[in-house]
Amino acid sequence: xxxxxxxxxxxxxxxxxxxxxxxxxxxxxxxxxxxxxxxxxxxxxxxxxxxxxxxxxxxxxxxxxxxxxxxxxxxxxxxxxxxxxxxxxxxxxxxxxxxxxxxxxxxxxxxxxxxxxxxxxxxxxxxxxxxxxxxxxxxxxxxxxxxxxxxxxxxxxxxxxxxxxxxxxxxxxxxxxxxxxxxxxxxxxxxxxxxxxxxxxxxxxxxxxxxxxxxxxxxxxxxxxxxxxxxxxxxxxxxxxxxxxxxxxxxxxxxxxxxxxxxxxxxxxxxxxxxxxxxxxxxxxxxxxxxxxxxxxxxxxxxxxxxxxxxxxxxxxxxxxxxxxxxxxxxxxxxxxxxxxxxxxxxxxxxxxxxxxxxxxxxxxxxxxxxxxxxxxxxxxxxxxxxxxxxxxxxxxxxxxxxxxxxxxxxxxxxxxxxxxxxxxxxxxxxxxxxxxxxxxxxxxxxxxxxxxxxxxxxxxxxxxxxxxxxxxxxxxxxxxxxxxxxxxxxxxxxxxxxxxxxxxxx
Numbered sequence: 340x341x342x343x344x345x346x347x348x349x350x351x352x353x354x355x356x357x358x359x360x361x362x363x364x365x366x367x368x369x370x371x372x373x374x375x376x377x378x379x380x381x382x383x384x385x386x387x388x389x390x391x392x393x394x395x396x397x398x399x400x401x402x403x404x405x406x407x408x409x410x411x412x413x414x415x416x417x418x419x420x421x422x423x424x425x426x427x428x429x430x431x432x433x434x435x436x437x438x439x440x441x442x443x444x445x446x447x448x449x450x451x452x453x454x455x456x457x458x459x460x461x462x463x464x465x466x467x468x469x470x471x472x473x474x475x476x477x478x479x480x481x482x483x484x485x486x487x488x489x490x491x492x493x494x495x496x497x498x499x500x501x502x503x504x505x506x507x508x509x510x511x512x513x514x515x516x517x518x519x520x521x522x523x524x525x526x527x528x529x530x531x532x533x534x535x536x537x538x539x540x541x542x543x544x545x546x547x548x549x550x551x552x553x554x555x556x557x558x559x560x561x562x563x564x565x566x567x568x569x570x571x572x573x574x575x576x577x578x579x580x581x582x583x584x585x586x587x588x589x590x591x592x593x594x595x596x597x598x599x600x601x602x603x604x605x606x607x608x609x610x611x612x613x614x615x616x617x618x619x620x621x622x623x624x625x626x627x628x629x630x631x632x633x634x635x636x637x638x639x640x641x642x643x644x645x646x647x648x649x650x651x652x653x654x655x656x657x658x659x660x661x662x663x664x665x666x667x668x669x670x671x672x673x674x675x676x677x678x679x680x681x682x683x684x685x686x687x688x689x690x691x692x693x694x695x696x697x698x699x700x701x702x703x704x705x706x707x708x709x710x711x712x713x714x715x716x717x718x719x720x721x722x723x724x725x726x727x728x729x730x731x732x733x734x735x736x737x738x739x740x741x742x743x744x745x746x747x748x749x750x751x752x753x754x755x756x757x758x759x760x761x762x763x764x765x766x767x768x769x770x771x772x773x774x775x776x777x778x779x780x781x782x783x784x785x786x787x788x789x790x791x792x793x794x795x796x797x798x799x800x801x802x803x804x805x806x807x808x809x810x811x812x813x814x815x816x817x818x819x820x821x822x823x824x825x826x827x828x829x830x831x832x833x834x835x836x837x838x839x840x841x842x843x844x845x846x
Contacts, residue, residue, distance in 0.1 A: 404491055406464055416493040418485050422783050423497070423532060426544045427463055431719060432528050432703065435732040439546055439719060442707040443528055444733070445631065449624040450550055453521035460504050460529040463497045470496050470503040473688050474657055486773040489532050489543075497532035501547040501700065502657070504529070506689040512553050513691045524552035524696075528703065534775040537782060538791040539715045546703040551681065552616070553696035561693065565606035568695065572612035579619050584626050587649035588618070598652050598660035604683035609695060613680050614660065617697035621664055622648060625675055629666055632710045635735040657682050658698060668709065676701035712737045715817065717787045723818050744816055746790065747826035751834055752809035753843035772841065780836045781812060785829050790815040807846060 400417060403410045406427055431439045447457045471483055481487060482499060489497040498504075508525050515522045528548045535541045554572055557564045592614045593600045593607055600610055629646050647667035651674075655661045658679025665672045678699035686694050704716055711730070713719070718726055718738075725741040755772055774794070781792050789812060796809040812833065814826040837843050 406491070407462055409464070411464065411491045411495060414492045416485065416490040419489040419491055419497060420779070420783055422786060423489055423543055426530070426720070427497075429720070430459075430461060430530070432459065432530075432546055436727070436730050437719075438707045438711045438713065438730050438738075439703055441730060441732060441735070442703055442710055443548065445628060445710075445735075446548055446624060446701075446706070447526055449627055450524065450526045450620075453519070454552070455524040455526060455550070456519075456522050458508070458525060458527045460498075460501070460527055463530055463532060464491055464495055465498045465503040466495055467493070469506060470498055470500070473506050473685070474502055475682070475684060475688070476656060484773075486775045487534055489534065498529065499533050500531055501527050501529050501549045505549075505551070505685070505698070508551065509553065509686060509689040509691045509694070513694070516555075523554070524550065526550040534779055536774075536792070537778050537789055538793075539717075540705075540708075542704070542716045542720075543782065544720075545716070547700060548703055549698065549700035551696055551698040552620075553681075553686075553691070553694040554613075556693050556695055558693045561695075562604075562606055565609045569606070569608040569612040572609070572616055576612070576616045576619060579616070579623065581619070582623055582626055584622070584646055584648060586618075586622055587647075590650070590652050593660055594652070598662075601659055601680070601683055605680070605695065610660065610680055613695060613697050617678055617680075617699070618650065618662075620697075621676065621678060621699055625664060625666060628706060628710065629668070631735045632668075635710065635737050636712075638737070653677060653679070655679055657685050673709070675706070710735055714738075714740070715790070717790075717817055720787065721817060726817075742818070744818075744820045747814040747821050747823060749812050749814065749826055749830040750795070750809055751812065751830065751837065752796070752807060752846040753837060754846060755806045755808065756842045756844075757805065776841060777810060777837070780840060781810075781833055784832045784836060785812070785814060788814055788816050788821065788829065809846075 400413055403412055404419060406424060431437050432443050434440050476482065488499055491497065504527055508527065512523055526548060528546060530544055531547050532544055535543060554568060556568050592611050600607055625648060626646065649665050651663045651665055653661045653663040655677055658681055661679030663677050664675050666675055676699050678697065681696050681698050686692060704719060707713060729736060729738060778792055781789055791813045793811045794808060795811045798807045812830065814821055814829060834845055838845060
């Protein structure tokens with residue numbers, strides 16, 4: 340039995356290792372079915388051009404934001420609304436009976452001590468330096484834009500990825516030599532925040548897990564000892580139990596154009612060893628996850644296909660070579676995670692230049708939706724006992740829908756201001772109109788009563804060159820039937836807010 344609702348929702352999202360855009364110039368060596376373009380916000384992030392927005396009149400703004408009992412000064416960069424701050428502190432991943440916590444524990448079980456420490460980062464406020472600069476992103480990267488990121492002020496943001504903590508954990512591994520010498524890797528989980536689309540697979544707050552493992556090299560001329568380093572890594576590889584799942588991996592580990600070696604820092608022998616250790620580690624984790632998902636599916640009466648896994652060449656700005664791991668599930672190849680050999684410049688920036696290693700990242704909701712057959716990402720935030728009572732720590736069970744309330748579709752059409760442009764995400768709000776601004780207005784008014792928002796029409800007047808757009812908003816509660824009057828009232832407020840904040844002319 341196929342489960343099309345969940346499958347469609349997952350196909351629409353990416354594994355989101357952070358904010359890296361995949362260049363279209365990098366070819367794939369094996370054929371892949373077409374799929375939606377990946378979000379620009381994948382595994383990591385960077386520094387922003389300080390360009391004040393001129394999209395709308397200045398609004399009165401409170402002088403401080405209080406987040407986790409800490410007060411932060413606001414400025415012209417501040418764009419974090421109370422609707423987003425209301426999610427801070429929920430820490431769903433620590434509630435042992437919540438599907439996100441069950442998924443977290445399942446993944447952590449494959450990265451156990453003493454080699455790995457399993458950590459969480461509870462405070463979501465991080466510096467722009469750690470969220471962007473240390474990771475080496477260019478200053479004009481779209482991830483730095485206020486259209487994409489929630490700024491607390493010009494120096495701090497709500498983290499957009501767990502990579503904001505990489506530097507601290509790399510340094511911790513170095514300190515472990517004195518305190519916990521066996522702990523040479525880590526996993527971390529955290530809530531992350533992004534201004535994004537509204538649909539069943541995207542939410543402005545979600546959860547990431549990432550992990551890494553490092554090996555020490557000589558402080559001086561490490562390449563001269565690359566054979567010994569590679570041998571050490573291969574010895575560690577032999578400690579990881581093998582598996583019997585056939586994995587497609589047709590491409591070479593290193594390719595000069597598609598997946599280059601960091602030849603200034605690494606030898607091919609070292610990278611082959613790191614890649615082998617990385618791939619076996621992640622294959623075992625994914626096999627564990629999908630074995631549990633298959634058990635739950637078969638118990639629920641669904642047909643279970645033999646597990647198929649494949650490695651795909653990829654691009655991330657902080658790893659090279661890089662890969663994505665995909666699993667064939669319910670008739671589709673699904674991207675599960677991104678990973679690669681850590682860029683040595685990142686390790687140098689993190690004050691651990693004498694290390695080499697791998698890292699991976701994944702979106703926890705994506706895995707949990709697969710495991711539990713949860714069709715709508717909003718459900719993770721539900722306090723409804725009909726949802727929460729279905730899950731128990733340590734158990735993988737299929738979600739049983741308790742209702743399907745009718746949708747209320749409302750359209751809103753408007754002319755963009757004459758000076759507005761679209762199709763970009765310039766840093767610092769240089770683009771006067773961005774679709775994420777529309778999403779944020781709808782989200783701020785409708786909250787979780789909005790299932791999705793879709794652009795259904797665009798028109799440019801042939802004489803005036805003015806552009807008109809029309810969005811369809813689907814109001815649907817997960818818990819009750821919305822009345823037409825309620826959805827009309829919400830839509831009226833959306834229309835008024837679009838005029839007030841974006842300066843549009845309603846049609």
